[in-house]
Amino acid sequence: MLSNSRRRAGVSTRKSPLLSSVQNTGTSRLNMLQANSIQGNRLLRIDYENLRKSADSLGYRAELLAEKVDKEEKDVTSTVESLVEDFNDTMKYLKKSSGVLNDYYRQTALTNKTALGEVGIVVGTDGTLSLDRDKLAGADQEQVKKILGSSSDFIKRVSTVADRAADNASASAENVSRQYTAAGGLDSSYLSKYNFSG
Secondary structure: OHHHHHHHHOOOOOOOHHHHHHHHHHHHHHHHHHHHHHHHHHHHHHHHHHHHHHHHHHHHHHHHHHHHHHOOOOOOHHHHHHHHHHHHHHHHHHHHOOOHHHHHHHHHOOOOHHHHHHOOEEEOOOOOEEEOHHHHHHOOHHHHHHHHOOOOHHHHHHHHHHHHHHHHHHHHHHHHHOOEOOOOOEOHHHHHHHOOOO
8 A cells, every 4th residue: 555655656666775774773673682681681580590599508508507506516617618608609699689688688697797707707808708717626615606506696697688588589580580481582562662663
């Protein structure tokens, strides 16, 4: 119908090179936008999954350490090392997957840096932990129990943060996954406003 009107008006029925160029550019930009969005969401989902795994592991280590300390087991060094590693991983993923809740969890994970230092857990300026094995080995058993036992503020706080961060990461990963169609692309309603084709 449009072609007939063009012919009657004496306008060429061939598509304008400029119009074709604009339509092709619009289509390629749409494809780039969709590809970038899909890749970005995949990476975001991976970050949330990593956060969930590290937070789950941190919660487990905190519980295991508290149990060992409460039973006054002699060598808890390897468990403390694992806790420190999981703590640092969780803080790294909380920072990477920033958001109001994740920032809050990161800031509230640590409480008494001085007390932790007394049993060989050193808090760095960036908030990461490191372990002085000799200091932990030479620490008084009652002091270790007070700082790393199940009733300690540090263990309670770390356990709470780990549980909540894991739940939040799981919900966020599921939310990102919902934006995908069965074909692996983004939900078409999300990109429909960017439809540049004629």
